[in-house]
Amino acid sequence: MTTPCIICVAITGSVPTKEDNPAVPISISEQIESTQECFEIGASIAHCHVRNSDGSPSIDPEKYRKLKEGLEKYCPGMIIQLSTGGRSGHGFERGKMLALRPDMASLTVGSNNFPSRVYENPPDLVEWLASEMKKYSVKPEIEVFDLSHIHQAAKLKNDGKLVGNLYVQFVMGVKNAMPADLDVFKYYIKTVKRLLPESLWCGAGIGKNQQILNEWCIEAGGHVRTGLEDNIRITKEKLAPSNASLVNIAKELCSKYERPVASWKETRKLLEIGDKSG
Numbered sequence: 001m002t003t004p005c006i007i008c009v010a011i012t013g014s015v016p017t018k019e020d021n022p023a024v025p026i027s028i029s030e031q032i033e034s035t036q037e038c039f040e041i042g043a044s045i046a047h048c049h050v051r052n053s054d055g056s057p058s059i060d061p062e063k064y065r066k067l068k069e070g071l072e073k074y075c076p077g078m079i080i081q082l083s084t085g086g087r088s089g090h091g092f093e094r095g096k097m098l099a100l101r102p103d104m105a106s107l108t109v110g111s112n113n114f115p116s117r118v119y120e121n122p123p124d125l126v127e128w129l130a131s132e133m134k135k136y137s138v139k140p141e142i143e144v145f146d147l148s149h150i151h152q153a154a155k156l157k158n159d160g161k162l163v164g165n166l167y168v169q170f171v172m173g174v175k176n177a178m179p180a181d182l183d184v185f186k187y188y189i190k191t192v193k194r195l196l197p198e199s200l201w202c203g204a205g206i207g208k209n210q211q212i213l214n215e216w217c218i219e220a221g222g223h224v225r226t227g228l229e230d231n232i233r234i235t236k237e238k239l240a241p242s243n244a245s246l247v248n249i250a251k252e253l254c255s256k257y258e259r260p261v262a263s264w265k266e267t268r269k270l271l272e273i274g275d276k277s278g
């Protein structure tokens with residue numbers, strides 16, 4: 001039987017603004033509304049960041065608490081994944097929201113360049129974030145910006161610092177980091193299968209690479225991430241009218257390759273995440 005494809009929607013991120021695309025949800029209520037629309041058409045993971053009212057990025061645990069509560073109410077069963085990557089340079093503050101015990105959180109296990117800065121993930125911070133995730137039973141999504149990050153995740157797993165089947169995400173197409181390169185993508189999969197055989201993997205492509213990564217992942221049996229955090233356009237000329245419009249593109253690709261879309265129940269089962277809401 002074909003494995004159902006998990007669709008994660010990254011609704012906001014910390015970079016795109018309403019000036020870039022008015023559909024980017026900024027306030028908590030906009031985020032909840034946008035996520036609910038995606039949940040109702042098949043997205044089963046919400047990757048979340050929070051913003052200040054002026055649109056600037058925030059890591060305020062109180063904002064995360066409000067968002068999490070709203071999503072639990074309006075998207076019952078959906079897997080809530082909070083970002084710990086939001087504001088590089090803020091050190092240990094980046095993990096304060098883990099005490100909220102979300103289903104999942106992102107975990108970047110090494111550093112790399114971003115378009116105009118270094119994305120700093122020093123070893124002591126990574127190990128602390130991993131230990132907090134273990135303490136609060138939060139499933140990490142390993143963000144892979146580089147091949148070495150797969151090796152680092154395997155090391156953390158072998159050392160007992162990460163537990164369970166990992167969810168490994170290949171991020172491709174960030175300017176100054178790994179481009180969307182098909183040979184590298186295939187080698188990433190090969191390396192995950194070799195070092196972390198029980199893991200699941202997915203891909204996130206930035207900008208125009210979003211649909212490319214969606215297709216590569218769906219065709220190769222992996223899972224996908226979409227959403228306005230990574231890409232604000234439907235085509236080169238046209239802005240995406242909503243997060244849901246991007247989820248629909250991923251769904252169409254699932255149909256093309258005859259992959260059923262994973263329900264939230266199937267996603268919880270695949271990722272070995274219990275239903276925390278009871």
Ligand SMILES: [Zn+2]
Binds near residue numbers: 083229
């Ligand atoms: Zn993010």
